[in-house]
Amino acid sequence: MTAFNSTSNYGENAFIKNKPQMLQNIYNTTDVFPYWIADMDFQVAEPITQELNRLVERGVYSYEFSEQEVFEALSQWYSKRHGVSLSADKFVQVPGVLSGIALLLRQFTNEDDGVLIHTPAYHQFSNLVNKANRQVVQSPLCSDKQGYQIDFAGMEQQIIEQKVKAMIFCNPHNPTGRVWTSQDIEQVIEIAKRHDVLIISDEVHSDIIFEGHAFTSLTNFDYDKVITLIGSPAKTFGMHSISNGYVYTNNDELFEAFKTNVVAMYLDHGNAFSTFATVAAFEKGEEWLDGMLVYLQDTVKWITEFTEQRIPQLKVFQPQGTYQMWFDFSGLGFSGEELKNVVFEQAKMGLTPGDWFGAESPNFMRMNIATSRDNIEQSFNALADAIDGFERGSHTRSICCDSGASKSCC
Numbered sequence: 256m257t258a259f260n261s262t263s264n265y266g267e268n269a270f271i272k273n274k275p276q277m278l279q280n281i282y283n284t285t286d287v288f289p290y291w292i293a294d295m296d297f298q299v300a301e302p303i304t305q306e307l308n309r310l311v312e313r314g315v316y317s318y319e320f321s322e323q324e325v326f327e328a329l330s331q332w333y334s335k336r337h338g339v340s341l342s343a344d345k346f347v348q349v350p351g352v353l354s355g356i357a358l359l360l361r362q363f364t365n366e367d368d369g370v371l372i373h374t375p376a377y378h379q380f381s382n383l384v385n386k387a388n389r390q391v392v393q394s395p396l397c398s399d400k401q402g403y404q405i406d407f408a409g410m411e412q413q414i415i416e417q418k419v420k421a422m423i424f425c426n427p428h429n430p431t432g433r434v435w436t437s438q439d440i441e442q443v444i445e446i447a448k449r450h451d452v453l454i455i456s457d458e459v460h461s462d463i464i465f466e467g468h469a470f471t472s473l474t475n476f477d478y479d480k481v482i483t484l485i486g487s488p489a490k491t492f493g494m495h496s497i498s499n500g501y502v503y504t505n506n507d508e509l510f511e512a513f514k515t516n517v518v519a520m521y522l523d524h525g526n527a528f529s530t531f532a533t534v535a536a537f538e539k540g541e542e543w544l545d546g547m548l549v550y551l552q553d554t555v556k557w558i559t560e561f562t563e564q565r566i567p568q569l570k571v572f573q574p575q576g577t578y579q580m581w582f583d584f585s586g587l588g589f590s591g592e593e594l595k596n597v598v599f600e601q602a603k604m605g606l607t608p609g610d611w612f613g614a615e616s617p618n619f620m621r622m623n624i625a626t627s628r629d630n631i632e633q634s635f636n637a638l639a640d641a642i643d644g645f646e647r648g649s650h651t652r653s654i655c656c657d658s659g660a661s662k663s664c665c
């Protein structure tokens with residue numbers, strides 16, 4: 256077994272995902288294993304721990320601003336991992352990816368402007384847009400045998416009809432696990448150019464890419480209205496509570512305007528822990544990341560094989576990246592309440608309900624798989640048993656296979 260199989264013993268109430276009140280609110284029970292939030296149970300790479308220990312042992316916390324070191328490390332990382340050349344002088348540090356998007360929306364769009372997202376979409380995107388008093392414009396993805404695709408014609412129509420001024424483009428896509436190809440991105444950019452739409456590209460999952468797929472950064476394309484939330488170490492290295500966000504654009508005008516705004520609010524400095532841990536992660540964490548990617552892919556394989564045998568009616572979308580897996584339970588024919596009962600209460604799996612990601616996904620659920628295989632195996636066995644038990648019980652249900660949650664176009 257690899258290091259990833261022994262997940263940290265962090266105590267029951269340590270993190271948001273375990274907080275009883277949180278679980279009670281979401282699942283109506285506290286007795287579930289938390290697969291809902293997109294963070295990791297794995298111990299971070301040793302160089303990160305060493306760096307944090309160094310700072311603690313030093314015991315002196317004088318001001319130190321070393322963001323430039325982070326930008327250098329990030330641009331080297333993007334060059335090495337993704338073949339993209341980024342200038343270390345064109346980054347702006349922000350407190351996190353979401354706060355970065357919130358700031359960008361407020362600065363570069365106006366109240367009531369339409370902001371397009373591809374649904375099912377990471378639920379915080381619509382929260383961000385709503386809280387900025389902009390209008391969420393959904394562009395539903397469509398699914399075929401290959402998985403989810405962008406409905407380009409539908410997207411363009413929405414842009415025209417809903418007066419869209421900006422789009423939040425998520426690559427790799429949360430929750431579906433799609434890694435958009437350069438052809439996909441070219442088409443998105445062509446449409447954005449035609450209608451002068453600002454693209455806010457969220458690349459936070461850019462390093463979690465599975466074999467056979469390649470990540471393409473939007474920083475690589477010839478369109479000057481692109482602002483990118485460069486992958487932060489949060490997702491890549493499991494530094495969710497100790498990392499910042501990094502905004503990048505090749506457009507000098509947008510860069511200067513955004514930087515001026517962020518500096519004016521004194522939001523551009525991280526603390527020493529996040530700064531030096533981030534540098535250590537990008538400079539010395541590659542081997543750990545490669546090990547984790549192998550572990551995650553083996554987990555996906557295990558889940559796929561297990562469900563094919565024990566729960567064949569469950570549709571498993573093969574993730575091309577991210578550590579989120581997206582499942583369609585429609586084929587099991589449960590009502591919404593039955594599904595929750597089987598998954599949450601009987602199998603004790605705290606999956607994220609699909610309707611978080613778009614109102615029409617009640618039969619879908621997302622699972623964070625960045626935990627030990629032992630946990631995963633235990634949960635899926637419990638799920639299969641719960642489904643078998645349900646079938647043997649007095650309940651009747653109609654088997655159906657189309658929830659209508661995703662359009663089958665493209």
Ligand SMILES: Cc1ncc(COP(=O)(O)O)c(C=O)c1O
Nearest residue numbers: 293351352353354377429457459
């Ligand atoms: C696509 C995406 N963007 C942003 C975030 C959150 O980033 P941060 O914690 O840096 O705000 C997440 C977390 O799950 C995410 O999946």
